Amino acid sequence: MDLISVFILLSAAGVGWAIGASSGSNVISMLAGPQITGAKKAALIVSVFVFLGAMLQGGAVIKTVGEGIVSKEILSMNRLAVLSALIVTAVFVVLTTFEAVPVSSSHTIIGALIGSSIGLQMTERLDVGLLTQIFIAWLLTPILSLLIAFFIYKFVASPLSKRMSLITYSEAFRWLSILATAFTAYSLGANNIGNAVGPALSSGDIIDVNIIIAVMAISIVLGILSYSRGMVNMVGRNITLVDPVTSFTAQLSAGIVTFYFALTGIPISAVQALIGGLAGVGLTKGFGMINSKLFMQIFIGWIVTPVIAAVLSIGVYEVLVALTV
Secondary structure, X not given: OOHHHHHHHHHHHHHHHHHHHHHHHHHHHHHHOOOOOOHHHHHHHHHHHHHHHHHHHOHHHHHHHHHHOOOHHHHHHOHHHHHHHHHHHHHHHHHHHHOOOOOOHHHHXXXXXXXXXXXXXXXXXXXXXXXXXXXXXXXXXXXXXXXXXXXXXXXXXXXXXXXOOHHHHHHHHHHHHHHHHHHHHHHHHHHHHHXXXXXXXXXXXXXXXXXXXXXXXXXXXXXHHOOOHHHHHHHHHHOOOOOHHHHHHHHHHHHHXXXXXXXXOOOOOHHHHHHHHHHHHHHHHOHHHOOHHHHHHHHHHHHHHHHHHHHHHHHHHHHHHHHHO
């Protein structure tokens, strides 16, 4: 294994850490924000189930990111393009996490891989049909989660409140929220592990796939355990009022959407799904219950993220080529 291969593995681990610190913080926020559990306990729950999801059902998205966007043959012969995409993704997601800006590792890595293909002057080798499916999935993610959350809250959670005492209702949804968080964490692991593992595998130097998946899953867990308090507060408290019922509804809707796309091999943003779920609950209480200014800032961030990642990846690739000449 040469130096470039080592840097690819380290950068992939950095992407894993960034996924945990960013997306993991958002999932933690649904328990820690409304104080359903403490942040440390929430981080432990999320860590366990993200790891299980990554190990047990991450294969479909790994294949998409590692082979579908740009062919594995092209990437294995141009490892600097893989390295540039991983560096950009790791650094960009980490920096935005420190600023408590919820961006998507999926949006970033896909944008970065497109940028790498531009740097290679091989845009004709991009799978346009697959990219179209991914972009449509990105558009649908918050919408589907919003609709599911809206119907769960309006037709399940709200009617139950009229049949149960306040104490029983609150305690029941406290436990349901914990279960929904575990499901969302599992779905996050299954969907987002491919963002770190896929490019690393495409470099062609990995001997044991299961070992690299385990290493990247551990890096995600380490990211979760070093969660961003700023991100927890921003998602768990600033978008809309979150209580156990809201937490359960948003987490369940996000988990359903993220898990579905994990099964289909489409890398999406669990953050998009979660915030869409929060918006769906907020709409049942009236549009005024949603922090629309913050929501629009996040929405704009989702749009510009892949563009920024593509531009940065082109630049990093050119620098790496110059350094290795």
